[in-house]
Amino acid sequence: MEEKKQIQIAIPNEAKPSFSNATQITVNDDAVTMQFAYVRPNTEQGQLMSEVILTPKHAMDFQKALDTTLKKHFTKHLDENE
Numbered sequence: 001m002e003e004k005k006q007i008q009i010a011i012p013n014e015a016k017p018s019f020s021n022a023t024q025i026t027v028n029d030d031a032v033t034m035q036f037a038y039v040r041p042n043t044e045q046g047q048l049m050s051e052v053i054l055t056p057k058h059a060m061d062f063q064k065a066l067d068t069t070l071k072k073h074f075t076k077h078l079d080e081n082e
Contacts, residue, residue, distance in 0.1 A: 018049040032059035 020036035027033075032054045039046035054062060 020049050022046060027056075027059075029056075032056055 022037045024035045036050045037046040
């Protein structure tokens with residue numbers, strides 16, 4: 001099995017997170033494109049906040065990581081509330 005490497009990622013001081021409440025995903029044989037937008041409440045106007053393009057392999061790896069992370073997080077919180 002392939003060993004995972006630790007990668008150091010530098011975050012510039014001017015980097016700012018963005019909020020998204022709408023997502024569109026487009027898939028073709030070569031790429032998976034995820035577009036994240038913010039749609040203002042009570043309007044039909046939105047703004048593209050970010051676009052991420054992945055290879056199909058990386059998109060499947062991302063989906064698995066997101067699924068695992070969300071299940072761990074919400075299972076932990078469900079257990080605490082019982």
